[in-house]
Amino acid sequence: MLTNKRILLIIGGGIAAFKSLDLIRRLRERGANVTVCMTTAAMQFVTPLSAASLSGNQVYSDLFSLTDEAAMGHIQLSRAADLLVVAPATADLMSKMANGIANDLASTLLLATDKKTLVAPAMNVRMWTHPATARNVTQLRKDGVLFVGPDDGEMACGEYGPGRMAEPLEIVDAVEAALFPQISEQFLTGKRVVITSGPTHEPIDPVRYIANRSSGRQGHALATAAKDAGAEVILISGPVNIPDPAGLETIKVETAEQMQAAVEAALPADVFISAAAVADWRVDIQASQKVKKSCDGPPALVLVENPDILATVASRTFERPRLVIGFAAETEKVIEYGQAKLVRKCCDMIVANDVSPGSGVMGGLENSVHLITASAVESLPQQSKGAVAIAIIERCGAMLEERRS
Ligand code: C5P
Numbered sequence: 001m002l003t004n005k006r007i008l009l010i011i012g013g014g015i016a017a018f019k020s021l022d023l024i025r026r027l028r029e030r031g032a033n034v035t036v037c038m039t040t041a042a043m044q045f046v047t048p049l050s051a052a053s054l055s056g057n058q059v060y061s062d063l064f065s066l067t068d069e070a071a072m073g074h075i076q077l078s079r080a081a082d083l084l085v086v087a088p089a090t091a092d093l094m095s096k097m098a099n100g101i102a103n104d105l106a107s108t109l110l111l112a113t114d115k116k117t118l119v120a121p122a123m124n125v126r127m128w129t130h131p132a133t134a135r136n137v138t139q140l141r142k143d144g145v146l147f148v149g150p151d152d153g154e155m156a157c158g159e160y161g162p163g164r165m166a167e168p169l170e171i172v173d174a175v176e177a178a179l180f181p182q183i184s185e186q187f188l189t190g191k192r193v194v195i196t197s198g199p200t201h202e203p204i205d206p207v208r209y210i211a212n213r214s215s216g217r218q219g220h221a222l223a224t225a226a227k228d229a230g231a232e233v234i235l236i237s238g239p240v241n242i243p244d245p246a247g248l249e250t251i252k253v254e255t256a257e258q259m260q261a262a263v264e265a266a267l268p269a270d271v272f273i274s275a276a277a278v279a280d281w282r283v284d285i286q287a288s289q290k291v292k293k294s295c296d297g298p299p300a301l302v303l304v305e306n307p308d309i310l311a312t313v314a315s316r317t318f319e320r321p322r323l324v325i326g327f328a329a330e331t332e333k334v335i336e337y338g339q340a341k342l343v344r345k346c347c348d349m350i351v352a353n354d355v356s357p358g359s360g361v362m363g364g365l366e367n368s369v370h371l372i373t374a375s376a377v378e379s380l381p382q383q384s385k386g387a388v389a390i391a392i393i394e395r396c397g398a399m400l401e402e403r404r405s
Contacts, residue, residue: 001176003031008081010106013041015156016088016122016165021046023087023168024054039106063105074105078113083178088122088165091133098136118146118178122165124157148174152241169365173386187397189230192269195223196276198238200256205287212277213362216240219275221389223248229393234266238276256306263309268319271396274310274326282306314346322403323396325349331356338372349373351392371395
């Protein structure tokens with residue numbers, strides 16, 4: 001996908017710099033030529049030798065290195081790239097970018113460029129939410145700078161919240177999106193698409209709940225791909241630690257029953273995609289107070305079945321979406337069970353994937369899926385969830401077109 005694309009990766013000084021080494025590897029796996037510039041602070045976290053070994057290219061850090069200037073001036077270094085990626089982008093580096101400050105090689109390259117720049121911020125949550133950083137982010141967005149992340153999560157400093165650098169594969173997706181108009185055909189223009197994503201949490205008492213390992217990455221990537229294809233997208237998401245996709249409406253829910261109500265309220269739609277890992281069961285009677293330990297032993301949880309949102313939508317006789325797509329997460333006989341689910345839940349397509357332990361799919365960044373319809377099974381190679389989403393949305397466009405003609 002990135003064959004012969006030249007990426008200038010600027011590594012800022014943050015603990016997330018170690019993830020940038022993996023990013024180099026992931027970019028190169030996809031055929032990109034990566035040149036690295038490191039700030040002085042970045043070199044406190046990772047060494048230029050590691051970055052040089054992984055990129056296979058010389059690493060630049062010094063604005064006044066005569067040999068580098070003779071071989072390749074800093075202007076050419078940034079002009080020769082197809083895309084500049086700043087990862088991790090520290091508060092300091094973003095502040096320099098927003099204000100046009102060029103007092104070291106990294107900030108000078110960023111000012112000297114005429115190419116797109118993608119930043120992956122990483123900083124303490126208070127620094128990210130500080131009004132000064134918010135101002136800089138607004139300015140950078142206005143200047144056309146692209147962002148990926150930050151994600152929510154636990155920080156190296158022990159605090160929790162937004163500020164964690166996006167994972168390397170998310171950055172790779174954003175690099176691909178920046179370099180290639182992802183879905184050029186606006187074949188979902190004028191279409192309304194409702195998508196569920198993430199897990200549901202089913203409360204036991206006010207502090208405990210039943211959950212699963214779904215990250216919401218696949219459902220959120222589908223929402224972005226549908227929006228890029230021109231659709232009006234309503235994303236209904238269970239509790240997740242990833243940012244809401246930009247440019248579309250995200251409705252946040254916790255339980256399966258809330259998700260069902262939100263889906264019913266969002267319909268009618270042309271397409272319904274049920275990517276959420278909806279809990280099959282909920283606790284029959286939720287305790288209003290925290291359940292205490294007692295000498296009678298552990299409490300017996302009585303479970304009742306949750307509504308099957310997908311099956312309910314797919315079997316509507318009135319205002320059924322023209323396309324209803326479900327997921328089948330299986331640990332064995334993936335295609336066989338997927339085909340059975342297609343019939344049982346009256347769907348138009350099932351996206352079946354292997355979530356057995358060791359596959360790394362549940363909560364991971366990549367997916368390998370089979371697209372199952374009544375007439376065919378198409379197996380896609382293992383790829384990022386962003387790329388899988390694009391393939392599914394392209395298929396939706398084709399199926400809607402087939403039905404029209
Ligand atoms: O039956 P199973 O849970 O394997 O089916 C998975 C598919 O059904 C997914 O598309 C999921 O979003 C959907 N589903 C649902 N409501 C449920 C359970 C699953 O919409 N209660």
